[in-house]
Amino acid sequence: MxxxxxxxxxxxxxxxxxxxxxxxxxxxxxxxxxxxxxxxxxxxxxxxxxxxxxxxxxxxxxxxxxxxxxxxxxxxxxxxxxxxxxxxxxxxxxxxxxxxxxxxxxxxxxxxxxxxxxxxxxxxxxxxxxxxxxxxxxxxxxxxxxxxxxxxxxxxxxxxxxxxxxRFKYKPCKKCERFNLEFYNGKPYVNVMVEIENKTIPVKLLIDSGGSDALWLFENDSLDIKSGKKFFNDFLGHGLNGSVYGKRSKVQNFFLKSFVLENANVAYPNAENVLFAAQIKNRNGSIAGNILKRFNIIFDYKKAVMTLSKNSYFKEQFSYNKSGIELAHDGIRVVRQIKNTLKTKSNSQTSNNSIILDPQYKISLKPAYAIVELRKDSPAEEAGLKIGDVILSINGKQTHQYNLQQITQMFYAHDGKKIKLSIDRAGMVLSYSFLLKNPF
The missing domain is CATH 2.40.70.10 (Acid Proteases)
Structure with missing residues:
Protein backbone atom coordinates (compact mmCIF):
# COMPACT_ATOMS: atom_id res chain seq x y z
CA MET A 1 0.00 0.00 0.00
CA ARG A 167 2.98 33.74 -16.21
CA PHE A 168 4.06 36.47 -18.60
CA LYS A 169 2.70 40.00 -18.27
CA TYR A 170 3.24 42.68 -20.89
CA LYS A 171 4.45 46.02 -19.51
CA PRO A 172 3.21 49.34 -20.92
CA CYS A 173 5.63 50.59 -23.56
CA LYS A 174 4.89 53.77 -25.48
CA LYS A 175 8.06 53.53 -27.58
CA CYS A 176 7.58 49.90 -28.62
CA GLU A 177 6.21 48.53 -31.87
CA ARG A 178 4.28 45.28 -32.11
CA PHE A 179 4.15 43.12 -35.25
CA ASN A 180 1.89 40.27 -36.24
CA LEU A 181 3.79 37.14 -37.20
CA GLU A 182 3.01 34.53 -39.83
CA PHE A 183 4.40 31.00 -39.61
CA TYR A 184 5.52 28.51 -42.22
CA ASN A 185 7.04 25.21 -41.03
CA GLY A 186 7.39 26.75 -37.59
CA LYS A 187 9.45 29.71 -38.80
CA PRO A 188 8.32 33.32 -38.19
CA TYR A 189 7.67 35.81 -41.01
CA VAL A 190 6.83 39.50 -40.80
CA ASN A 191 5.46 42.00 -43.32
CA VAL A 192 7.48 45.23 -43.45
CA MET A 193 8.56 47.92 -45.95
CA VAL A 194 11.81 48.66 -47.75
CA GLU A 195 12.79 51.66 -49.88
CA ILE A 196 14.90 50.92 -52.97
CA GLU A 197 15.68 53.60 -55.59
CA ASN A 198 12.98 55.91 -54.19
CA LYS A 199 10.30 53.18 -54.30
CA THR A 200 8.71 51.90 -51.09
CA ILE A 201 8.06 48.18 -51.46
CA PRO A 202 6.14 45.84 -49.13
CA VAL A 203 8.11 42.65 -48.37
CA LYS A 204 7.53 39.45 -46.44
CA LEU A 205 10.70 38.43 -44.61
CA LEU A 206 11.82 35.49 -42.52
CA ILE A 207 13.04 36.58 -39.07
CA ASP A 208 16.43 34.88 -38.97
CA SER A 209 18.43 35.38 -35.77
CA GLY A 210 20.87 32.76 -37.08
CA GLY A 211 22.11 35.06 -39.87
CA SER A 212 24.83 37.63 -39.16
CA ASP A 213 23.99 40.00 -42.05
CA ALA A 214 21.41 42.80 -41.83
CA LEU A 215 18.97 42.13 -44.65
CA TRP A 216 18.68 39.58 -47.46
CA LEU A 217 16.36 40.20 -50.40
CA PHE A 218 15.54 37.88 -53.28
CA GLU A 219 15.78 39.83 -56.55
CA ASN A 220 12.45 40.14 -58.35
CA ASP A 221 12.13 42.60 -61.23
CA SER A 222 8.33 42.48 -61.20
CA LEU A 223 8.35 43.73 -57.58
CA ASP A 224 11.21 46.22 -58.19
CA ILE A 225 13.40 44.29 -55.74
CA LYS A 226 16.82 44.59 -57.39
CA SER A 227 20.35 45.61 -56.55
CA GLY A 228 20.57 48.40 -59.12
CA LYS A 229 23.95 49.56 -60.39
CA LYS A 230 25.67 50.14 -57.05
CA PHE A 231 26.76 46.75 -55.67
CA PHE A 232 29.73 44.41 -55.32
CA ASN A 233 29.91 40.62 -55.52
CA ASP A 234 30.87 38.78 -52.36
CA PHE A 235 30.75 35.62 -50.28
CA LEU A 236 27.59 35.87 -48.14
CA GLY A 237 27.93 32.90 -45.80
CA HIS A 238 27.44 29.19 -45.29
CA GLY A 239 24.11 27.43 -45.48
CA LEU A 240 23.16 23.88 -44.61
CA ASN A 241 23.76 22.86 -48.22
CA GLY A 242 26.90 24.85 -49.02
CA SER A 243 28.32 28.33 -49.51
CA VAL A 244 26.14 31.25 -50.57
CA TYR A 245 27.36 34.03 -52.88
CA GLY A 246 25.69 37.13 -54.21
CA LYS A 247 25.63 40.93 -54.39
CA ARG A 248 26.00 43.36 -51.51
CA SER A 249 24.42 46.79 -51.65
CA LYS A 250 22.43 49.32 -49.60
CA VAL A 251 18.74 50.13 -49.25
CA GLN A 252 17.72 53.73 -48.76
CA ASN A 253 15.47 52.95 -45.83
CA PHE A 254 14.17 49.90 -44.00
CA PHE A 255 10.89 50.42 -42.14
CA LEU A 256 9.77 48.52 -39.06
CA LYS A 257 6.63 50.64 -38.61
CA SER A 258 7.86 53.85 -36.91
CA PHE A 259 11.44 52.58 -36.65
CA VAL A 260 13.47 53.61 -39.70
CA LEU A 261 16.96 52.28 -40.45
CA GLU A 262 18.74 54.42 -43.03
CA ASN A 263 21.28 53.17 -45.55
CA ALA A 264 21.00 49.61 -44.24
CA ASN A 265 23.14 46.81 -45.63
CA VAL A 266 21.40 44.40 -47.97
CA ALA A 267 22.55 41.23 -49.71
CA TYR A 268 20.98 39.73 -52.82
CA PRO A 269 21.92 36.02 -52.83
CA ASN A 270 22.39 34.25 -56.13
CA ALA A 271 19.13 32.58 -57.18
CA GLU A 272 20.64 29.07 -57.35
CA ASN A 273 21.80 29.32 -53.71
CA VAL A 274 18.32 30.11 -52.36
CA LEU A 275 16.20 28.15 -54.79
CA PHE A 276 14.46 26.12 -52.08
CA ALA A 277 13.94 29.10 -49.71
CA ALA A 278 12.55 31.33 -52.46
CA GLN A 279 9.81 28.78 -53.22
CA ILE A 280 8.04 29.59 -49.95
CA LYS A 281 4.93 31.50 -50.92
CA ASN A 282 5.44 35.28 -51.07
CA ARG A 283 8.76 35.22 -49.22
CA ASN A 284 11.06 38.07 -50.29
CA GLY A 285 14.08 37.49 -48.04
CA SER A 286 15.23 37.65 -44.40
CA ILE A 287 15.85 40.03 -41.51
CA ALA A 288 19.04 38.93 -39.74
CA GLY A 289 21.25 39.69 -36.77
CA ASN A 290 22.71 43.05 -37.81
CA ILE A 291 19.19 44.51 -37.75
CA LEU A 292 17.71 42.41 -34.95
CA LYS A 293 20.52 43.31 -32.51
CA ARG A 294 19.43 46.97 -32.69
CA PHE A 295 16.28 46.07 -30.75
CA ASN A 296 15.32 44.32 -27.57
CA ILE A 297 12.74 41.80 -28.70
CA ILE A 298 9.84 39.86 -27.20
CA PHE A 299 8.80 36.81 -29.22
CA ASP A 300 5.33 35.49 -28.38
CA TYR A 301 4.63 32.57 -30.70
CA LYS A 302 1.40 31.67 -28.86
CA LYS A 303 -0.15 35.02 -29.79
CA ALA A 304 1.86 35.26 -33.04
CA VAL A 305 3.32 38.66 -32.17
CA MET A 306 6.77 40.24 -31.88
CA THR A 307 7.49 43.39 -29.85
CA LEU A 308 10.46 45.64 -30.61
CA SER A 309 12.06 48.45 -28.63
CA LYS A 310 15.23 50.35 -29.57
CA ASN A 311 18.46 49.66 -27.72
CA SER A 312 21.99 51.11 -27.65
CA TYR A 313 22.89 49.47 -30.98
CA PHE A 314 20.12 51.22 -32.91
CA LYS A 315 22.22 54.14 -34.16
CA GLU A 316 25.28 52.04 -34.97
CA GLN A 317 26.34 52.79 -38.55
CA PHE A 318 25.95 50.04 -41.14
CA SER A 319 29.32 49.27 -42.70
CA TYR A 320 31.06 46.64 -44.80
CA ASN A 321 34.35 44.80 -44.59
CA LYS A 322 36.66 47.15 -46.50
CA SER A 323 39.60 44.73 -46.79
CA GLY A 324 37.96 41.90 -48.72
CA ILE A 325 39.37 39.34 -46.26
CA GLU A 326 37.24 36.64 -44.64
CA LEU A 327 39.12 34.98 -41.78
CA ALA A 328 38.62 31.70 -39.94
CA HIS A 329 40.30 29.90 -37.09
CA ASP A 330 42.66 27.38 -38.71
CA GLY A 331 44.10 25.17 -36.01
CA ILE A 332 47.06 26.26 -33.90
CA ARG A 333 50.57 27.53 -34.41
CA VAL A 334 53.70 27.42 -32.26
CA VAL A 335 54.67 30.80 -30.78
CA ARG A 336 57.98 31.57 -29.05
CA GLN A 337 57.54 34.28 -26.42
CA ILE A 338 60.23 36.03 -24.43
CA LYS A 339 59.93 35.56 -20.69
CA ASN A 340 62.40 37.92 -18.98
CA THR A 341 63.68 37.08 -15.51
CA LEU A 342 65.97 39.03 -13.18
CA LYS A 343 69.15 37.45 -11.85
CA THR A 344 71.65 38.70 -9.27
CA LYS A 345 75.37 38.44 -10.21
CA SER A 346 78.01 38.70 -7.46
CA ASN A 347 81.44 40.25 -8.04
CA SER A 348 83.93 38.62 -5.63
CA GLN A 349 86.59 41.29 -6.18
CA THR A 350 84.41 44.31 -5.33
CA SER A 351 81.87 42.55 -3.11
CA ASN A 352 79.15 44.21 -5.20
CA ASN A 353 76.04 42.56 -6.55
CA SER A 354 74.51 43.48 -9.89
CA ILE A 355 71.10 42.69 -11.34
CA ILE A 356 71.00 41.50 -14.93
CA LEU A 357 68.12 40.71 -17.31
CA ASP A 358 68.10 37.05 -18.30
CA PRO A 359 65.91 36.53 -21.40
CA GLN A 360 64.26 33.13 -21.57
CA TYR A 361 61.85 31.78 -24.14
CA LYS A 362 58.53 30.09 -23.56
CA ILE A 363 56.99 27.95 -26.30
CA SER A 364 53.19 27.98 -26.43
CA LEU A 365 50.38 27.04 -28.78
CA LYS A 366 48.19 29.87 -30.07
CA PRO A 367 45.22 30.04 -32.48
CA ALA A 368 46.03 30.48 -36.15
CA TYR A 369 43.84 32.74 -38.31
CA ALA A 370 43.79 32.01 -42.03
CA ILE A 371 42.24 33.75 -45.03
CA VAL A 372 39.39 31.53 -46.26
CA GLU A 373 37.63 33.95 -48.63
CA LEU A 374 39.10 36.87 -50.58
CA ARG A 375 36.86 39.28 -52.44
CA LYS A 376 37.83 39.85 -56.05
CA ASP A 377 39.38 43.28 -56.74
CA SER A 378 39.47 44.06 -53.02
CA PRO A 379 42.40 45.97 -51.44
CA ALA A 380 43.75 42.75 -49.92
CA GLU A 381 43.65 40.84 -53.20
CA GLU A 382 45.24 43.71 -55.12
CA ALA A 383 48.02 43.83 -52.51
CA GLY A 384 48.88 40.18 -53.26
CA LEU A 385 47.30 38.27 -50.38
CA LYS A 386 45.93 34.80 -51.10
CA ILE A 387 43.46 32.30 -49.70
CA GLY A 388 45.28 30.09 -47.21
CA ASP A 389 47.62 32.80 -45.91
CA VAL A 390 47.92 32.63 -42.12
CA ILE A 391 48.05 36.08 -40.55
CA LEU A 392 50.84 36.34 -37.97
CA SER A 393 50.53 40.02 -37.06
CA ILE A 394 48.35 43.00 -37.87
CA ASN A 395 49.68 46.54 -37.62
CA GLY A 396 52.69 45.27 -35.66
CA LYS A 397 50.77 43.27 -33.05
CA GLN A 398 50.70 39.48 -32.95
CA THR A 399 47.29 38.10 -33.94
CA HIS A 400 47.17 35.66 -31.01
CA GLN A 401 46.71 38.71 -28.78
CA TYR A 402 43.27 39.22 -30.38
CA ASN A 403 40.21 37.06 -30.79
CA LEU A 404 38.79 36.49 -34.25
CA GLN A 405 36.03 39.06 -33.86
CA GLN A 406 38.51 41.78 -32.82
CA ILE A 407 40.67 41.18 -35.89
CA THR A 408 37.70 41.17 -38.24
CA GLN A 409 36.43 44.42 -36.74
CA MET A 410 39.66 46.15 -37.82
CA PHE A 411 38.65 45.58 -41.44
CA TYR A 412 35.54 47.73 -40.88
CA ALA A 413 37.50 50.85 -39.92
CA HIS A 414 37.38 54.16 -41.81
CA ASP A 415 38.34 54.51 -45.48
CA GLY A 416 42.06 55.05 -45.99
CA LYS A 417 43.20 53.30 -42.80
CA LYS A 418 46.45 51.45 -43.43
CA ILE A 419 46.57 47.74 -42.63
CA LYS A 420 49.97 46.05 -42.37
CA LEU A 421 50.01 42.27 -42.26
CA SER A 422 52.74 39.72 -41.65
CA ILE A 423 51.65 36.35 -43.01
CA ASP A 424 52.85 32.77 -43.25
CA ARG A 425 52.51 31.30 -46.73
CA ALA A 426 53.66 27.67 -46.91
CA GLY A 427 56.44 28.34 -44.39
CA MET A 428 57.53 31.68 -45.84
CA VAL A 429 56.99 34.84 -43.79
CA LEU A 430 55.88 37.73 -46.01
CA SER A 431 54.72 41.29 -45.38
CA TYR A 432 51.87 43.13 -47.10
CA SER A 433 50.10 46.43 -46.63
CA PHE A 434 47.02 48.07 -48.12
CA LEU A 435 44.52 50.85 -47.44
CA LEU A 436 40.94 50.09 -46.51
CA LYS A 437 38.59 51.15 -49.27
CA ASN A 438 34.81 51.50 -49.53
CA PRO A 439 33.72 48.52 -51.70
CA PHE A 440 31.32 50.79 -53.61
Missing part, protein backbone atom coordinates in the same frame (compact mmCIF):
# COMPACT_ATOMS: atom_id res chain seq x y z
CA UNK A 2 2.83 2.34 0.91
CA UNK A 3 4.66 1.54 -2.34
CA UNK A 4 1.54 2.29 -4.37
CA UNK A 5 1.03 5.58 -2.53
CA UNK A 6 4.68 6.55 -3.13
CA UNK A 7 4.33 5.79 -6.83
CA UNK A 8 1.19 7.91 -7.15
CA UNK A 9 2.85 10.78 -5.23
CA UNK A 10 5.91 10.62 -7.50
CA UNK A 11 3.70 10.68 -10.59
CA UNK A 12 1.87 13.76 -9.31
CA UNK A 13 5.18 15.53 -8.60
CA UNK A 14 6.52 14.78 -12.05
CA UNK A 15 3.29 15.95 -13.63
CA UNK A 16 3.42 19.15 -11.60
CA UNK A 17 6.79 20.00 -13.14
CA UNK A 18 5.50 19.10 -16.62
CA UNK A 19 7.82 16.18 -17.25
CA UNK A 20 5.01 14.17 -18.79
CA UNK A 21 4.38 16.80 -21.42
CA UNK A 22 6.01 16.96 -24.82
CA UNK A 23 7.45 20.44 -24.21
CA UNK A 24 10.06 22.44 -22.36
CA UNK A 25 9.13 23.45 -18.81
CA UNK A 26 10.88 25.70 -16.30
CA UNK A 27 11.85 24.12 -12.99
CA UNK A 28 11.39 27.01 -10.58
CA UNK A 29 8.52 28.71 -8.78
CA UNK A 30 8.66 31.84 -10.94
CA UNK A 31 8.36 29.72 -14.12
CA UNK A 32 10.83 32.16 -15.67
CA UNK A 33 14.59 32.10 -16.10
CA UNK A 34 17.26 34.55 -17.22
CA UNK A 35 20.13 33.17 -19.31
CA UNK A 36 23.40 34.84 -20.27
CA UNK A 37 24.42 34.68 -23.93
CA UNK A 38 27.41 35.69 -26.04
CA UNK A 39 26.86 37.96 -29.03
CA UNK A 40 29.41 36.87 -31.65
CA UNK A 41 29.26 38.45 -35.10
CA UNK A 42 25.61 39.44 -34.45
CA UNK A 43 24.73 35.84 -33.48
CA UNK A 44 23.36 34.61 -30.14
CA UNK A 45 25.34 31.75 -28.55
CA UNK A 46 23.75 30.00 -25.56
CA UNK A 47 24.76 27.03 -23.37
CA UNK A 48 22.64 23.91 -23.91
CA UNK A 49 22.95 20.70 -21.89
CA UNK A 50 22.20 17.56 -23.93
CA UNK A 51 22.10 14.28 -22.03
CA UNK A 52 24.27 15.85 -19.35
CA UNK A 53 26.87 17.36 -21.71
CA UNK A 54 27.15 21.18 -21.92
CA UNK A 55 27.46 22.48 -25.49
CA UNK A 56 27.30 25.85 -27.26
CA UNK A 57 24.34 26.44 -29.59
CA UNK A 58 23.22 29.26 -31.85
CA UNK A 59 19.72 30.50 -31.03
CA UNK A 60 18.18 30.59 -34.49
CA UNK A 61 14.59 31.60 -35.25
CA UNK A 62 15.19 30.34 -38.80
CA UNK A 63 15.39 26.63 -37.89
CA UNK A 64 12.59 24.29 -36.94
CA UNK A 65 14.78 21.37 -35.78
CA UNK A 66 17.68 21.25 -33.30
CA UNK A 67 20.80 20.32 -35.25
CA UNK A 68 24.21 19.28 -33.94
CA UNK A 69 27.38 19.99 -35.93
CA UNK A 70 30.85 18.68 -35.08
CA UNK A 71 28.94 15.48 -34.41
CA UNK A 72 31.97 13.20 -34.49
CA UNK A 73 33.65 15.22 -31.73
CA UNK A 74 30.85 14.83 -29.19
CA UNK A 75 29.02 11.62 -30.15
CA UNK A 76 30.85 9.42 -27.65
CA UNK A 77 29.62 11.42 -24.64
CA UNK A 78 26.09 12.36 -25.78
CA UNK A 79 24.75 8.79 -25.62
CA UNK A 80 22.57 9.39 -28.68
CA UNK A 81 19.96 6.66 -29.16
CA UNK A 82 16.78 5.76 -31.04
CA UNK A 83 18.20 6.92 -34.38
CA UNK A 84 17.20 6.95 -38.03
CA UNK A 85 18.87 8.49 -41.10
CA UNK A 86 17.11 11.39 -42.88
CA UNK A 87 17.90 14.16 -45.42
CA UNK A 88 17.90 17.88 -44.55
CA UNK A 89 17.72 20.89 -46.86
CA UNK A 90 18.68 24.52 -46.34
CA UNK A 91 20.53 27.41 -47.99
CA UNK A 92 23.39 26.73 -50.39
CA UNK A 93 23.74 25.25 -53.83
CA UNK A 94 24.63 21.70 -52.83
CA UNK A 95 22.61 18.53 -52.44
CA UNK A 96 20.56 17.68 -49.35
CA UNK A 97 22.59 16.73 -46.28
CA UNK A 98 22.45 13.37 -44.54
CA UNK A 99 21.60 13.56 -40.85
CA UNK A 100 20.92 11.18 -38.00
CA UNK A 101 17.59 11.76 -36.24
CA UNK A 102 17.64 10.83 -32.57
CA UNK A 103 14.64 10.75 -30.22
CA UNK A 104 14.23 10.94 -26.43
CA UNK A 105 17.16 13.21 -25.64
CA UNK A 106 17.25 15.31 -22.47
CA UNK A 107 17.71 19.04 -23.22
CA UNK A 108 18.33 21.63 -20.52
CA UNK A 109 18.71 25.41 -21.05
CA UNK A 110 19.07 27.23 -17.76
CA UNK A 111 16.13 26.04 -15.65
CA UNK A 112 14.18 24.93 -18.73
CA UNK A 113 14.15 21.18 -19.37
CA UNK A 114 12.63 18.73 -21.84
CA UNK A 115 12.98 14.97 -21.47
CA UNK A 116 12.09 13.72 -24.93
CA UNK A 117 13.66 16.13 -27.44
CA UNK A 118 14.33 15.10 -31.03
CA UNK A 119 17.82 15.91 -32.28
CA UNK A 120 19.34 15.94 -35.78
CA UNK A 121 23.08 15.20 -35.99
CA UNK A 122 24.80 16.23 -39.23
CA UNK A 123 27.81 14.25 -40.46
CA UNK A 124 29.12 16.73 -43.05
CA UNK A 125 32.51 17.99 -41.81
CA UNK A 126 32.13 21.18 -43.89
CA UNK A 127 29.19 22.29 -41.73
CA UNK A 128 31.30 23.76 -38.96
CA UNK A 129 30.67 27.25 -37.59
CA UNK A 130 33.52 27.10 -35.08
CA UNK A 131 36.33 28.35 -37.39
CA UNK A 132 34.24 31.27 -38.68
CA UNK A 133 33.17 32.48 -35.22
CA UNK A 134 36.36 31.65 -33.33
CA UNK A 135 34.58 29.82 -30.48
CA UNK A 136 33.18 26.26 -30.29
CA UNK A 137 29.72 26.01 -31.86
CA UNK A 138 28.15 22.58 -31.59
CA UNK A 139 24.68 23.19 -33.03
CA UNK A 140 21.60 25.34 -33.54
CA UNK A 141 18.20 25.40 -31.87
CA UNK A 142 15.11 27.49 -32.54
CA UNK A 143 11.45 26.50 -32.71
CA UNK A 144 11.48 24.14 -29.72
CA UNK A 145 12.37 27.05 -27.43
CA UNK A 146 10.21 29.73 -29.03
CA UNK A 147 7.02 27.68 -29.24
CA UNK A 148 7.03 26.80 -25.53
CA UNK A 149 7.99 30.15 -23.96
CA UNK A 150 7.73 33.89 -24.24
CA UNK A 151 11.33 34.66 -25.26
CA UNK A 152 12.75 38.09 -24.40
CA UNK A 153 16.09 38.87 -26.06
CA UNK A 154 18.00 41.81 -24.62
CA UNK A 155 20.80 42.28 -27.14
CA UNK A 156 22.22 45.30 -25.31
CA UNK A 157 22.86 43.44 -22.03
CA UNK A 158 23.48 39.95 -23.43
CA UNK A 159 20.61 38.24 -21.62
CA UNK A 160 17.55 36.35 -22.73
CA UNK A 161 14.61 35.44 -20.54
CA UNK A 162 12.35 32.41 -20.95
CA UNK A 163 8.91 32.64 -19.35
CA UNK A 164 5.94 30.29 -19.30
CA UNK A 165 3.22 32.07 -21.36
CA UNK A 166 0.61 31.89 -18.58
Missing amino acids: NKRFSFIFLFICLSHFGFCQDKFVIQNKKQSDKIRFKLINNLIVIPVDINGVTLSFLLDTGVSKPIIFNFLNVSDTLQIKDTETIQLRGLGGGESVEALKSANNIFKIGDAIKLNQDLYAVFNNNLNFTPRLGIPIHGIIGLDIFKDFIVEINYSTGYLRLTEPK
